[in-house]
Structures are given as C-alpha cells and as structure tokens.
Amino acid sequence: MSSVPVPVHPIHKDYQGAKLGMWLFLSTEILLFGGLFLLYSAYRARYPLDFHTGGQHLDTFIGIANTVILLTSSLAVAIAVTAMQKGNRRLTMICLGATIVFALMFLVNKYFEWMAEIHRGIYPNGPALLKLPDGEKIFYGLYYCMTGLHGLHVLAGAAALAITLDFVRRHKITRSDFSKLENVGLYWHLVDVVWIFLLPLLYLAA
Amino acid sequence: MGQTMEHAEEHGHVVPYRTLIVIWLLLLLLTAVLVYVSTAYHAALSVPALLTVTPLKAGLVFFYFMHLKYEKPFFKGLVILVLGALILFIGLTFADLSYR
Amino acid sequence: MTTIAQGEVPAYRGFLAAGDRKGILAWILSTDHKRIGILYLGTMVSLFLAAMIIGVLMRIEQLSVSHPLFQPAVYNAFFTVHGVIMIFMFVLPGASSVFGNFFLPIMIGARDVAFPRVNLLSWYFFIAGALVVLLSLFTGHGPPDTGWTFYVPFSLRTGTNVPMGVFGVFLLGFSSILTGLNFITTVHRLRAPGMTWHRMPLFVWATYATAWVQVLATPVIGVTLLLVIAERLFGVGVFDPTKGGDPLLYQHLFWIYSHPAVYIMILPAMGAITEVIPTFAHRTIFGYRAIAYSSLGIAILGSLVWGHHMFTSGMSDNANLVFSLFTFLVAVPSSIKVFNWTATLYKGAIELNPPMIFALTFIFLFSIGGLTGLIQGALNVNVHLHDTYWIVGHFHYVMFGGTGMGFFAALLYWFPKMFGKMYNQRVAAISWLPIFVGFMMFYGGMLVLGYMGMPRRYYTHLPQFHAGHVFASVGAFVMAAGLVLFFTNLITALFRGEKAAANPWGGVTLEWQTTSPPPLENFEEIPAIADRPYIFNREAAS
Numbered sequence: 001m002s003s004v005p006v007p008v009h010p011i012h013k014d015y016q017g018a019k020l021g022m023w024l025f026l027s028t029e030i031l032l033f034g035g036l037f038l039l040y041s042a043y044r045a046r047y048p049l050d051f052h053t054g055g056q057h058l059d060t061f062i063g064i065a066n067t068v069i070l071l072t073s074s075l076a077v078a079i080a081v082t083a084m085q086k087g088n089r090r091l092t093m094i095c096l097g098a099t100i101v102f103a104l105m106f107l108v109n110k111y112f113e114w115m116a117e118i119h120r121g122i123y124p125n126g127p128a129l130l131k132l133p134d135g136e137k138i139f140y141g142l143y144y145c146m147t148g149l150h151g152l153h154v155l156a157g158a159a160a161l162a163i164t165l166d167f168v169r170r171h172k173i174t175r176s177d178f179s180k181l182e183n184v185g186l187y188w189h190l191v192d193v194v195w196i197f198l199l200p201l202l203y204l205a206a
Numbered sequence: 207m208g209q210t211m212e213h214a215e216e217h218g219h220v221v222p223y224r225t226l227i228v229i230w231l232l233l234l235l236l237t238a239v240l241v242y243v244s245t246a247y248h249a250a251l252s253v254p255a256l257l258t259v260t261p262l263k264a265g266l267v268f269f270y271f272m273h274l275k276y277e278k279p280f281f282k283g284l285v286i287l288v289l290g291a292l293i294l295f296i297g298l299t300f301a302d303l304s305y306r
Numbered sequence: 307m308t309t310i311a312q313g314e315v316p317a318y319r320g321f322l323a324a325g326d327r328k329g330i331l332a333w334i335l336s337t338d339h340k341r342i343g344i345l346y347l348g349t350m351v352s353l354f355l356a357a358m359i360i361g362v363l364m365r366i367e368q369l370s371v372s373h374p375l376f377q378p379a380v381y382n383a384f385f386t387v388h389g390v391i392m393i394f395m396f397v398l399p400g401a402s403s404v405f406g407n408f409f410l411p412i413m414i415g416a417r418d419v420a421f422p423r424v425n426l427l428s429w430y431f432f433i434a435g436a437l438v439v440l441l442s443l444f445t446g447h448g449p450p451d452t453g454w455t456f457y458v459p460f461s462l463r464t465g466t467n468v469p470m471g472v473f474g475v476f477l478l479g480f481s482s483i484l485t486g487l488n489f490i491t492t493v494h495r496l497r498a499p500g501m502t503w504h505r506m507p508l509f510v511w512a513t514y515a516t517a518w519v520q521v522l523a524t525p526v527i528g529v530t531l532l533l534v535i536a537e538r539l540f541g542v543g544v545f546d547p548t549k550g551g552d553p554l555l556y557q558h559l560f561w562i563y564s565h566p567a568v569y570i571m572i573l574p575a576m577g578a579i580t581e582v583i584p585t586f587a588h589r590t591i592f593g594y595r596a597i598a599y600s601s602l603g604i605a606i607l608g609s610l611v612w613g614h615h616m617f618t619s620g621m622s623d624n625a626n627l628v629f630s631l632f633t634f635l636v637a638v639p640s641s642i643k644v645f646n647w648t649a650t651l652y653k654g655a656i657e658l659n660p661p662m663i664f665a666l667t668f669i670f671l672f673s674i675g676g677l678t679g680l681i682q683g684a685l686n687v688n689v690h691l692h693d694t695y696w697i698v699g700h701f702h703y704v705m706f707g708g709t710g711m712g713f714f715a716a717l718l719y720w721f722p723k724m725f726g727k728m729y730n731q732r733v734a735a736i737s738w739l740p741i742f743v744g745f746m747m748f749y750g751g752m753l754v755l756g757y758m759g760m761p762r763r764y765y766t767h768l769p770q771f772h773a774g775h776v777f778a779s780v781g782a783f784v785m786a787a788g789l790v791l792f793f794t795n796l797i798t799a800l801f802r803g804e805k806a807a808a809n810p811w812g813g814v815t816l817e818w819q820t821t822s823p824p825p826l827e828n829f830e831e832i833p834a835i836a837d838r839p840y841i842f843n844r845e846a847a848s
Binding site for chain 1: 420421424483486487488490491494495496521522523524525526528529530532533536540541542543544549550551552555558559562
C-alpha cells in the first residue's frame with residue numbers, strides 16, 4: 001500500500017462531524033421524550049375524558065405564554081448564529097443573553113405554575129390528587145414528568161447557552177469557528193420543539 | 207469523504223435575519239390558530255388541528271431554525287429515521303393496547 | 307500452530323509508553339482510544355469475574371436444597387445483581403467498548419475516534435454507573451431483588467434499593483449512547499483516503515450497525531428507568547396499577563430497548579468472528595455485502611420483536627401474532643451470517659489457533675441459542691417455556707455462547723496486537739475444553755430442566771429436578787474453573803508473555819500493518835487504501 005504523508009499532530013476541526021455528533025445526540029433526546037409520548041398516547045386512548053378534564057384544569061394562559069417565550073428564544077438564538085456568521089459579535093452576544101433571559105422566564109413561569117397546582121393539592125401523592133379518578137391521576141403524573149423532564153432540559157440548555165456566551169466573549173467562538181454556537185443552538189431548538197408538542201398535549205387537550 | 211477539509215461547508219449556509227423573523231411570526235400565528243381551534247371548537251376539530259398544525263410548527267423549527275432545509279440529505283434522513291422509529295414503537299405498542 | 311519469529315521483533319511499547327503523564331493518571335485521564343479500550347477491558351473483566359462468582363453461589367444454593375445456604379431474599383438479590391452486572395457491565399459494552407474502541411479507528415485508517423474526550427467521558431459514565439450499582443448492594447435495604455428486568459409493580463413495592471440500582475443502569479446507558487454516537491461519527495467522517503464503505507472490514511460494519519441501535523434504543527430505557535425512580539421517590543404513578551397505571555406499558559417500554567439491546571450484544575461479537583474466520587481459514591470472507599447488510603437488517607428487524615418477551619403477560623392476541631411473526635423473520639439475517647462463515651471455511655486452509663477454536667465454538671453455541679429462540683418464539687410453545695430454565699438456558703447460549711465466546715475469540719486474536727505480548731497458546735487451547743464441556747453441561751442441562759418445567763428465579767426446586775440441577779451445577783463449576791485458567795493465562799502474559807510480532811496470525815486488515823502495540827497515533831503515515839479487505843493471495847507481513 002502507498003502512504004500519504006500527514007503531519008504527526010494534525011489540528012483539524014471537523015465542522016460537519018461536530019454537527020453530526022450533535023444531531024445524533026438530539027436523536028437520543030427525541031427518543032427520550034418519545035418514551036413519554038408513548039405513555040401519553042397509551043393513557044389518553046384509555047382515559048380520554050379524564051385527560052380532557054385534566055387539560056381543562058391546567059393554566060392555559062401560562063402554557064401559551066411559555067410557548068411564546070420559547071418560540072421567541074429560538075428566534076433569538078437563531079439570530080445569534082446568523083450574526084456570528086456575519087461577524088457581528090455584539091449582536092450574537094445580545095441575542096444569546098436574550099435567549100438565556102427567556103429561558104429563565106420560562107423556568108420562573110413553570111415554578112409558579114407548579115406551585116399553584118401543589119397548593120391545590122394536585123401533585124404526586126398529594127391529597128387532592130388521590131381523590132381524583134384514575135385517569136386524572138395518570139394525567140397529572142404525566143404532566144409533572146413531561147414538564148419536569150423538559151424543565152431540566154431548559155435548565156441545562158440555559159447553562160450551555162451561558163457557557164457559549166462566555167466562549168463568544170473570550171473569542172473562543174469566532175466567525176470562522178462557530179460550531180459550538182451552532183450546536184448549542186440546535187440543542188435549544190429541540191427543547192423548543194418538545195414544548196411545541198407539550199402545549200397541545202397537556203394544555204389544549206380538548 | 208474523509209479528513210479533507212471542505213471549505214465551502216465550513217462556514218455553513220447563512221439564514222438571513224428576515225427569514226428567521228418571518229418563520230417566527232408564522233410560528234406565533236400557527237400557535238394562535240391552534241389555541242383558537244382548541245378552545246372555541248369541539249374535540250372534533252381540535253384533534254385534527256393538533257395533528258396537522260403541531261407537526262407543521264415543529265417542521266418549521268427543524269427546517270429553518272435548525273437549518274435542516276440547507277443540510278445534506280443525510281440529516282433529513284436521520285430525523286425521518288428517528289421519528290419513524292418512534293412512530294413504529296408507538297404503533298406496535300397499540301397493536302397490543304387497541305385489542306385488549 | 308503459528309510460531310512467533312523471536313529474533314526479528316524489536317522491544318517496543320508503542321502507545322503503552324507514550325504520553326507525559328505517569329502512573330494511573332496516564333490511563334484515567336487519557337483520551338487515546340486504545341487506552342480507553344483497555345480501561346474498559348480491565349474493568350469489564352473484573353466485573354465479569356465478580357458476577358461469575360455470584361453465579362457460582364447460585365449454583366451452590368441449588369445444590370443445597372435441604373439446607374439452603376442463603377435465604378430466599380438473598381438468592382433473589384443474587385440473580386438480580388448477577389444479571390445487572392453481566393448484562394449492563396459486560397455483555398452490552400462487550401466487544402464494542404473494548405475492541406471497537408481499540409480497533410475501529412485503526413481499521414479505517416484513522417488516528418482516533420471523532421470525539422476523543424467524549425470517549426473518555428463515556429468510560430467515566432461506565433465507572434460511575436458500575437459504582438452506583440455496587441453501592442446499591444451495601445446501602446438502603448440492600449440490593450434490588452426484582453430481577454434485572456425491574457418489572458413493576460414489584461419494583462415499586464419492594465423495600466430494596468431499587469432507585470439506586472436503576473440509576474446506576476441509567477448512567478451505564480449514557481455510556482452506551484456516547485460510545486455509539488462517537489462510532490457513527492467516526493465511520494462517517496474519519497475513513498482514510500480510499501477507504502470506501504465497501505472496503506471497510508466487517509468488524510467495522512458490525513460496530514457501526516450496533517452504534518445505531520445504541521443511539522436509538524437506549525434512550526427509551528433511560529426514560530423508563532427515570533420514571534421508576536420518580537414513582538418510587540415521588541409516587542408519580544405512571545405504571546402503578548393502584549393509581550390507574552398499566553404495568554404492561556412498563557414492559558413494552560423496557561423491552562423496546564432490551565430486545566434491541568441483545569443485538570447490541572451480539573453484533574460486535576459477530577463482527578469479531580468475521581475477522582477471525584477469514585484469517586485462520588486463509589480465505590476471503592464469503593459474501594462480504596451479505597454480511598455487511600445483514601448486520602443492518604438484524605438491527606432494524608430486531609427493533610420490532612420486543613413483544614416476544616411478553617407473550618404470556620396479557621398482551622392482545624393480535625400483538626402476540628405480530629411479534630411472533632417478526633421474531634421468525636429476524637432469524638433470517640442471523641442465519642445468513644452463519645451460512646457465510648461456513649462457506650468461508652469451506653476449502654479453506656484452516657488453522658486451529660485459540661482464536662479460531664473459540665470462533666468455531668461461537669458458531670456452534672450461537673446456533674443452538676438461535677434455534678432455541680425460534681422454538682420459544684412460537685406462541686403455543688412459549689406458554690410452557692416462559693419463565694422456565696429453558697429461557698435461562700437459551701439466553702446463556704446466545705449471550706455467553708454467542709457474545710461471550712465471541713469476546714474471548716476477539717481477545718485471543720487481538721491480545722498480541724494490543725499488548726505486544728503473546729500468551730501461552732497451548733494453555734489457551736487447553737482452557738477451552740473445560741469451558742466448552744462445562745458450558746454444555748450447565749446450559750444444556752438448563753434447557754432440559756426448563757422443558758421439564760423448572761421455573762426460573764426460584765431459590766429452591768422440587769425433588770424431580772434435583773438430578774438436573776446437580777448435573778448443571780457440576781457443569782458450572784467445571785466451566786468456572788476453565789474460565790479461571792483462561793484469564794490467568796492472559797493476565798500472566800501481560801507481565802511475562804513473550805514479545806509478539808506485528809502480525810502473528812497473518813491477518814490482512816489495517817491493524818496488522820502497524821506495530822504491536824500500535825504507536826500513539828496508530829500509524830506513522832495514514833495509509834491510502836486501494837483494495838477490498840480480506841485478500842489472502844498475496845504475502846501478508848509477518
């Protein structure tokens with residue numbers, strides 16, 4: 001076999017490879033939430049009326065508000081990526097900061113939403129919950145699991161965005177090497193996509 | 207394929223600001239449609255709405271915000287594969303659930 | 307048997323001596339895929355031996371029915387921990403985490419995997435998961451006693467340390483996902499110039515197919531285990547029947563992963579066998595594309611059969627029929643491979659070195675395992691065989707006779723390349739005999755016991771099964787003795803083995819074109835590939 005000489009320590013960054021790795025990771029996230037969607041489908045088919053009742057009870061306003069917040073946060077991070085590609089570092093950092101603010105707003109809303117339910121006794125093993133029919137027990141169980149798991153991902157995403165913001169600040173992400181920024185953006189968009197499904201399933205389950 | 211640097215791909219396709227904002231507005235509009243149909247109408251309309259509007263919203267995020275429209279076919283194939291697997295898992299489970 | 311040319315081999319330690327860190331830090335902080343592969347090897351073999359000891363204790367318990375040595379609750383913990391360690395810490399990572407890590411980059415002419423640091427993180431998750439599971443043995447109310455399947459509602463009710471055990475498994479799943487993600491990206495992005503898809507060694511194809519299953523199936527059990535933890539800690543109630551839950555949904559979610567998991571277990575081992583057989587038959591592999599694509603076929607079809615673990619659970623008849631049909635279908639790509647290996651052997655110049663002996667054993671034992679799987683895939687027969695020792699026999703034939711023997715064959719094949727030392731081949735061959743004879747007595751005995759009606763996961767048995775149990779236990783002890791000899795031989799070789807040549811077996815894939823052990827960056831220069839693999843009609847370097 002003939003050989004092609006290459007330097008002993010090639011320092012190369014594989015933009016497509018990094019993107020592939022992130023998309024594969026996102027695939028695992030889709031299947032992670034997918035398990036919960038399977039459960040939701042199964043139980044909804046089994047307890048249609050109870051799921052309807054539960055969905056009506058949840059605070060639709062907060063659900064819609066959080067949807068708008070996440071959609072806008074996705075816009076913000078997408079603008080951040082375009083801005084970096086165009087060399088507009090300042091806009092990138094502003095948009096990343098905005099995304100983080102939106103993420104935190106989402107989490108604060110989620111906190112109040114959960115607190116309201118908990119005060120009404122509707123939480124796992126809560127007094128009011130245990131008096132409800134089985135289907136509603138399941139509905140609220142799924143509600144807490146799905147929004148809880150999603151909330152953890154919002155938190156993780158916010159942390160990742162903050163780290164990314166710092167990388168931009170320190171010029172570790174640049175116009176010619178912005179793979180980390182793009183990949184964090186991809187992650188954030190997936191968090192948004194999950195919520196796009198959660199909204200109708202949980203809040204608009206009419 | 208291999209370790210060759212593909213310069214044209216290195217900087218990726220740039221999605222214009224305008225496109226991003228238009229998509230965002232579309233997403234808000236679709237959300238409004240979804241909410242309206244779900245609250246103002248019976249389940250008869252809201253479930254079909256959920257089944258069409260929601261994937262459409264998700265598709266917009268995938269295609270434009272996540273650049274999927276501009277990526278190589280492999281990435282589109284990957285998303286189809288993953289969603290297909292999920293649908294298969296749910297579908298086969300219903301082979302059990304629907305008949306008990 | 308091939309003799310090693312002693313005088314021509316330089317004293318050379320390759321990647322084993324590279325790097326500026328010293329001692330243990332040089333290993334546990336290294337992102338070199340070769341070191342990570344060896345880290346997996348060392349930890350996995352240790353865990354295997356620990357789980358083997360638990361297995362031996364279980365066999366001793368079954369010998370002492372009149373005066374049981376262990377309480378029933380302890381026996382329940384035994385089979386649970388034995389299963390969790392063997393499955394999640396040995397067979398699942400298996401040939402992929404050890405030999406995939408070590409050889410996949412080399413076989414495609416790359417210097418490392420796509421994400422070396424993620425690779426090390428994957429091993430950290432492995433260690434963390436293993437430690438958490440082991441911690442569950444000594445904390446709370448003791449190790450889980452649910453069986454490795456953690457079925458609800460018992461796993462929700464039992465006082466034992468289910469949350470911790472299950473969380474450990476969750477972490478191990480993360481390790482698997484990261485490895486799969488890394489390998490997929492590596493194969494897509496880092497093949498050397500000229501290394502087209504159809505020039506890759508079949509071990510790479512197998513590991514690649516496995517990686518897809520790791521990425522797509524593992525998250526499902528991840529979320530399921532998290533839900534079990536949430537149910538136990540917070541009383542969430544998504545599976546709990548007293549709160550309206552359906553325990554069968556747990557089983558569906560569990561097996562949606564755990565069935566494809568067995569293909570994660572077997573595919574890399576099959577890939578390793580596909581490397582060993584051409585080398586020792588001195589013939590090119592028969593049906594390269596059939597083997598490559600059947601790996602993918604197994605991965606895909608194998609994701610549709612999970613319900614065959616649930617035939618007697620109360621699933622609908624329709625589901626039973628569908629899953630039984632798919633179960634028969636998945637036997638097709640598996641048997642394609644067996645035909646291809648056999649055809650490769652036909653008219654080959656076969657050398658019975660230790661790797662080949664174990665590879666042939668693999669084919670034999672895996673075939674028995676596969677055929678017994680077909681038998682229990684028939685709905686009517688399954689009613690009698692489910693939850694009996696037949697099932698236990700079956701899965702040991704495929705997991706141990708299959709993946710285990712494949713792992714051993716791979717280890718014997720690649721040991722000289724990895725460590726630069728050769729083990730005592732005669733002792734390795736001798737150790738095969740008690741392993742094989744003991745195996746057949748033990749698990750063959752289980753098949754018979756199960757057919758006669760012996761239930762699994764029982765700490766004791768009725769008198770009519772006693773003779774079978776004694777026979778099986780004797781087989782187990784003989785097999786265990788063989789395994790101890792097998793590993794002692796290899797561990798001794800690490801320290802006192804003779805220097806190995808670059809190509810002691812005459813292999814023709816890329817790993818044999820570099821030194822034993824390989825240098826830090828695998829190749830002095832990245833080779834350019836001009837040919838298909840497995841061409842034996844030209845002189846291979848020795």
